[in-house]
Amino acid sequence: MLEILLDATVRAGTPILFATLGAILNERSGIINLGIEGLMLIGALAGFSGTYLSGSLLVGILFAFAATFVAGSIHALITVQLRGNQIVSGLALTMFGVGITALFGKGMVGLTIDGFTRIAIPGLSSIPVIGKALFNQDILIYFSFLLVFLIWFFLYRTRSGMGLRTIGENPAAADTCGLSVSKYRFFAVTVGSGFVGIGGAYLSLAITPMWIENMSAGRGWIAVALVIFAGWSSPRALLGAYLFGGITAMQLRFQAMGTTISAHILQMLPYFFTILVLVISTLRLQKGASQQPEALGLPYDREDRK
């Protein structure tokens, strides 16, 4: 019973994890991205159609990454190059994602593919209780573990990562050190969007191997909130994503057990927790424990006389 629940937790948490990691990379450069929800949908559709047309899951994933990379570069163009309003551009990206996937996804509705299969890691997967949940999973989940580490390593152990963090904190300082603020930001926004896309693709390639309109169902917004909860740190994003995965898995479990609580109430739980998490992390932020990049949301204009 617990094993099944944990397994469902990890699977439900993975798309949110990818989306949160992508958003963290994004926001570390100082650019807010509220287009996560739209990017997830674009990733889900691109991943599904790529796999359907080619028959290869890998091609599907690459499709998802490429499509959201391109969509993310629109956001980057507007916010980094043109110094537009990040909130408005992000919201527009979400609406764009919802619309365009509904349009182009019409022909894909009802089709099926063979989704990802589980690969048990010998030895590790027989650890009691957590073994199955963590080490008898599909390759994308293993990749998500790796990505948590890679993003942490990039941010805290490489010079470019240090540069990216500096740009998120004080772009003028990075500029005077000779770093190109716009190049770093462009990189963070596009590659971050690509990871969000993989999160979307996980929905249509692993959880339910088909395309359903609006299938991200608000997970992108949960990711936006989780970035704050995680304090812009990738290991804590893992924690947060699985917390939400756990709540989702639990409410599904309750429904399966035939509880008398309305299914609508149960489905509301993850979103209710999102609000709760935002309240708690905001209170924490006010106590001065802020890890928010100082320059988050502020366009950088070298010649601006402030």
Add this chain to the structure above:
Amino acid sequence: MSDLLTIQNIRKTFPGVVALDDVSFSVKRGEIHTLLGENGAGKSTLMNVLTGLYHPDKGRISIAGEQVHFTSPRDSLARGIGMVHQHFMLVPAHSVFENILLALDQVPNLFNRKTYKAKIQTLINEFSLDLNLDAPVWKLSIGAQQWIELIKLLMRDCQLLILDEPTAVLTPQEADRLFSVLRRLKDRGKSIIFISHKMREVMDISDRVTILKKGRSIDTLSRGHFDESLLASLMIGRDKIPQWQKNLQMSDEIVLDIQNLSVRNDRGLADLDSFSLQLKKGEILGIAGVAGNGQKALAEVLTGLKNASQGRIMARNEDITNSNARYSYIAGIAHIPEDRKTIGIAPDMSVDENLIMKSFKSGSFRNWIFQNKKAIRRNAEEKIEQFAIKTGPDGTPVRYLSGGNIQKVIIARELSEHPSVLVALYPTRGLDIGSAEYVHKVIADGADRGMSTILIAEDLDELLKLSDRIAVMFRGKLIGYVDPRQTTREEIGLMMSGEVSGAVA
């Protein structure tokens, strides 16, 4: 000695403002070259052009005889030009090491922390500086933060160092340390462009001085060919800087009595720690102390921007600590904030609008719920003339004014309601001599009318000249009072570092 840098006929304009009109000068190898000029004369703009932050509209820059075009700070760094900006380019949340490493060229993406730490440490030891590489920058004093900026440039082996008012935030002792380091750098053949308003320093350290006025380079003088009064007259076109007669017959009536006041900051540390202070009617009470020792918290708690966690503020025997009564009392406290551009004004609104921000609700500036544009304009015209504010065309956003003129707008607004207490936080920081003199005159005139002023400043000369009494702060505590007519710079300097308790008056 050959010329390292030559600047010819540089011009740079911003919307509605000619920041640089026509500037030419040159810097030799191994010299300390001071750039002197009033604020708005274009010093900072010129330096931003030189470091590639701004693109000049006209003119040429040559390094070692070769013409260069900078499109970004990267280009100027590559040619060995580095700058310590007036507002430090540091990330407070990052460690000293991270801040320095980022400035280094050609660090591979995967680097060995130990090797680089050792390299930086060697340089720190060479100048016997006290810097912990692992400490986060926000924990360091402003003086230490400036060393980081300097180390950044030295690690890159910059040949020309630009320091924009580096002593503004230092104690006299720290400033002396800086000068000795600068002299050693000069002996090693580095060139230094030094920007300052403080005549004492300019006289002390400069090999040559170039005077800027209204965006034009007026003259370049070599050591031995200039003295204080000549420089001042070239810079502001006046021979003598007037001295104010101190107001010696202040009353003993205490208008503000601060008793054991403690204020905690966002991190839960004490910004004010059991701080006590008495302000008398009509006096100018100077507060000396290195920036970051609680001056800002003092101003904020007095003006109602912060609450005290302990202690009392008494105004004429009435307790106004954290109480609503305080807010009505605040009407009588005027505030000149430290950060004039973010707290003092609404940058994108016009001069007219900024001038009535304290009194826009009053009947004289409105017709029912509508603004009375005529009255607002009339008020602005009056203030602009009275305070000699230089503005652009009608409706120009305040942000386009020079620092000195923005400060005049704030002062005009704050003093318009004849406050009984003025809390002035670094009121002349970044101002040219002419504007600073004006601010001093306004404060001194106010004292004659019975206004009490708490003057928080970093320039000891300013405090000594203007104050009736000086209180010295260190780490949120009052160290003691000194009499400006009897004390010495050295005594105050020592008290600022918390070493000696002065005579408590």
